[in-house]
Amino acid sequence: MKISELDTPVLLADGDAVERNMERMAALAGNAGIAWRPHAKAHKSPAVAKMQIAAGACGICCAKLGEAEVMAAGGAKDILITTPVIGPSKLMRLMQVANQATVSVVVDDPSNIEEMDMCAHTAGVRPDVVIEVDVGQGRCGVQPGEPAVELAKQVMQADWLTFKGLQGYQGSIQMTASFAERSRAAADALGKLTATAGLIRAAGIPCDYLTGGGTGTSVIDAAAGGLTELQPGGYLFMDARYREIEWDDGNKTPFEQSLTVLASVISKPAANRCILDMGLKAVSSDGGPPVPLAVPGARFKFAGEEHGELIWEDGPCRLALGDKVSFIPTHCDTTVNLYDRFIVTSGDDITNVWDIAARGRLQ
Numbered sequence: 001m002k003i004s005e006l007d008t009p010v011l012l013a014d015g016d017a018v019e020r021n022m023e024r025m026a027a028l029a030g031n032a033g034i035a036w037r038p039h040a041k042a043h044k045s046p047a048v049a050k051m052q053i054a055a056g057a058c059g060i061c062c063a064k065l066g067e068a069e070v071m072a073a074g075g076a077k078d079i080l081i082t083t084p085v086i087g088p089s090k091l092m093r094l095m096q097v098a099n100q101a102t103v104s105v106v107v108d109d110p111s112n113i114e115e116m117d118m119c120a121h122t123a124g125v126r127p128d129v130v131i132e133v134d135v136g137q138g139r140c141g142v143q144p145g146e147p148a149v150e151l152a153k154q155v156m157q158a159d160w161l162t163f164k165g166l167q168g169y170q171g172s173i174q175m176t177a178s179f180a181e182r183s184r185a186a187a188d189a190l191g192k193l194t195a196t197a198g199l200i201r202a203a204g205i206p207c208d209y210l211t212g213g214g215t216g217t218s219v220i221d222a223a224a225g226g227l228t229e230l231q232p233g234g235y236l237f238m239d240a241r242y243r244e245i246e247w248d249d250g251n252k253t254p255f256e257q258s259l260t261v262l263a264s265v266i267s268k269p270a271a272n273r274c275i276l277d278m279g280l281k282a283v284s285s286d287g288g289p290p291v292p293l294a295v296p297g298a299r300f301k302f303a304g305e306e307h308g309e310l311i312w313e314d315g316p317c318r319l320a321l322g323d324k325v326s327f328i329p330t331h332c333d334t335t336v337n338l339y340d341r342f343i344v345t346s347g348d349d350i351t352n353v354w355d356i357a358a359r360g361r362l363q
């Protein structure tokens with residue numbers, strides 16, 4: 001089947017580009033002598049997770065427990081949950097996942113550690129625990145230094161938990177446009193994490209696992225040393241926003257854009273504009289409007305939940321009813337979550353379908 005035969009709106013993944021992105025990340029981590037544990041929040045697909053493991057990833061990250069449940073059921077063997085799991089109902093579900101796969105989970109609070117220890121005892125499983133350190137983002141995470149050391153001591157004393165190490169993810173710098181500025185901020189974040197690990201070791205607790213980093217700092221983190229594991233997510237598809245940021249060797253992005261949404265012209269209400277079947281429900285808007293491909297001179301505007309509009313300021317609309325237009329999403333994670341499956345392409349051909357089995361798994 002050919003792309004031109006597909007009904008729209010439809011989510012397309014360029015399978016060849018996805019493969020190349022995986023190979024590049026494997027090489028980046030391999031050359032730095034560290035592991036990579038890609039973040040499944042980007043693709044939410046056990047099929048894609050399997051491909052990443054086959055490409056050399058040591059396991060996967062999940063943002064949510066529900067995502068981890070789907071990944072474990074889909075065969076993932078080693079999962080790090082990068083957001084705290086709170087309350088007995090979720091903690092007992094966590095223990096069930098820990099019965100199916102090797103599971104580590106982040107913590108940043110003493111009461112959560114206490115409750116997790118009790119649930120692990122009840123379930124008779126022993127999850128690995130990673131302390132999340134706030135290295136500058138100001139989201140989750142215990143403060144670096146002594147507060148983190150105190151939590152590490154508490155985990156060490158918990159009968160049913162195993163202390164694994166530290167997570168430090170600085171999400172707010174991943175799209176900092178200037179490479180020099182991004183590098184400085186990444187060094188600052190890494191410094192907080194390694195100094196905290198040093199203090200934990202000085203307290204007599206082994207702390208050799210440091211996980212973190214995202215797509216925007218992957219090149220920087222790999223070169224800097226310090227992290228033992230990278231957790232990039234977006235590198236697989238590359239948001240259109242990554243076009244705006246500077247990479248190390250000039251502006252050449254290390255990864256390719258591989259995700260598009262294909263839409264069709266459904267109406268031509270005026271000479272200089274047309275309406276597409278792709279609105280807010282078919283591509284996310286939190287990163288700005290998607291970027292149209294191969295329609296020079298046209299500007300895209302959302303026209304509601306189900307509609308989008310292409311406008312030519314300098315002349316007539318050059319598309320006919322039924323014509324198809326590809327768009328690069330500005331934020332791939334939130335766009336992927338709108339679809340049940342990726343239609344996988346190679347050139348003009350459809351080569352595969354990957355189910356997005358964990359879409360909508362927010363709990």
Ligand SMILES: Cc1ncc(COP(=O)(O)O)c(C=O)c1O
Nearest residue numbers: 039082169214215231232233234
């Ligand atoms: C904890 C954590 N690690 C890694 C990532 C992956 O980041 P990116 O998609 O920039 O590679 C994210 C993304 O939000 C995250 O929240």
